[in-house]
Amino acid sequence: MQEGLPPTAEDVVNDVVIVLTYYAPYVSGLTNVARDVAEGLAARGWRVCVVTSKHDPALPTHDERNGVRIVRAPVLARVGKGTIGINLTRMALHEMRRSRVANLHLPLIEAGLLSRLSSVPVVSTYHCDVTLPPGLVNGLQRRAIDRASAGALRHSVTTVVSSEDYARHSRMWDVIRPALAEIPPPCLPRGEGRPGFRDGTGFHVGFLGRLVEEKGVEHLVDAFRALDDPGARLLIGGDYLGVAGGSVVDRVRRHAGDDPRISLLGFVADERLDDFYASLDAFALPSVNAFEAFGIVQVVAMRAGVPAVVSDLPGVRTVVGTTGFGEVVPPGDVRELTAALRRLRDDPPDAAAGRAAADEHFGVEAVLDAYEAVFTKAADR
Structure with a gap:
């Protein structure tokens, strides 16, 4: 096949190639969306390839998981949460030349170049704006990623966003708007777990996610500690060891102090997640900035019959707004978060109705x- 020309039927190996920085077994909202779409389409008979970074050197370069072929590019260096390595661009272009359509998951520093050099239609899934602490290096990194995202979105036939609410508040809105498609993340239902994490019959609040700056977990800890309820428990699940960009677990521990009602569970393995959700009376997503664009875990909790209290952030608030199953509070407002927890404790919403919604x-x-419809339409262009 000649460079720059679309693949012929004989050249095509992949129906879709998905490109992103981190993929399973790494765990994050973005990663989980890509994994669930990839594996879901593979189960429907699609030939799916994922090109990603080898974030853990112990992972194989070529792999297959649940019907998805995975190609991992060695990492040359890391900058904050991102990776640097020309191998990803090279490997991605190789697979794109053998595909019907390419799906780039942004933010992705390589996205601008990949979209310009692609010989097949590009669909971008735009997850969120990059938000970093102040500083020269972080400022340069943010601007570079924004430029890459804007370039990719301009060259995309479709831009998938989790909600138009988030997209309208994004720095990328002007380049998202012309080809926007609103598709929420796939949110897998949980099974009927056993409440193995419960400690007594009191009000149990849970959090699940990486312990990073944007999650605002210390505000949840402060809000929970203001509950005058000796029987209440706060279960904090989530990785704080292998976290890109570093975790804030020490800060969370300082805020928790010696309160025996608060438990840091660490990473909760997938086989124990059903039991985790079955142990809760309320789920909390206290995110504090726009890096959180949806919050898949709140939907998973709701599908397990657990109401959620979430921050009033674009995209995040849409789930409670749609289902009516929970509370929305200002981000970082400890007093309002405490009041919302009290309301869910004292007057819990109908679990069956919330789950159904x-x-x-x-x-x-x-x-x-x-x-499937977006990819098919793009490939047929």
Whole structure:
């Protein structure tokens, strides 16, 4: 096949190639979206390839998981949460030349170059703006990623966003708007777990996610400690060891102090997640900035019959707004977060109705149908 020309039928190896910085077994909201779309389409008979960084040197360069072929590019260096390595660009272009359509998951520093050099239609999934602490290096990194994202979005036939609410508040809105497609992340339902994490019959609040700056977990700890309820428990699950950009676990521990009602569980393995959600009376997502654009875990909690209290952030607030199953509070407002927890404790919403609403609006099959339609239309252009 000649460079720059679309693949012929004989050249095509992949129906879709998905490109992103981190992929399973790394765990994050962005990673999980890409994984669930990839594996969901593979289960429907699509030939799916993922090109990603080898974030852990112990991982194989070539791999297959649940019907998805994975190609991992060695990392030359890391800058904050991102990786640097020309191998990813080279490997991605090789697979793109053998695909019907390419799906770039942004933010991705290589996205601008990949979209310009692609010989096949590009669909971008724009997850969120990059938000970094003040500083010269961080400022340069943010501007570089924004330029890459803007370039990729201009060259995309479709831009998928988790919600138009988030997209309208994004720095990329002007380049998202012309080709916007709103598709929520696939949110897998949990099974009927056993409440193995419960400690007594008191009000149990849970958090699940990476312990990083944007999650605002210390505000949840402060809000929980203001509950005058000796029987209450706060279960904090999530990785704080292998976290890109570093974790804030020490800060969370300082805020927790010696309160025996608060437990840091660390990473909760997938086989124990059903038990985790079954142990909760309320789920909290206290994010503090726009790096959180949706919050898949709140939908997972709702689909397990657990109401959520979430921050009033674009995209994040849409789930409670759609289902009515929980509370929305100003980000970082400890007093309002405490009041919301009290309301969920003292007057819990109807769990069956909340679960049904979450199932209706955020079921996996509808999401896969939408992605399948977008990719098919793009490939047929």
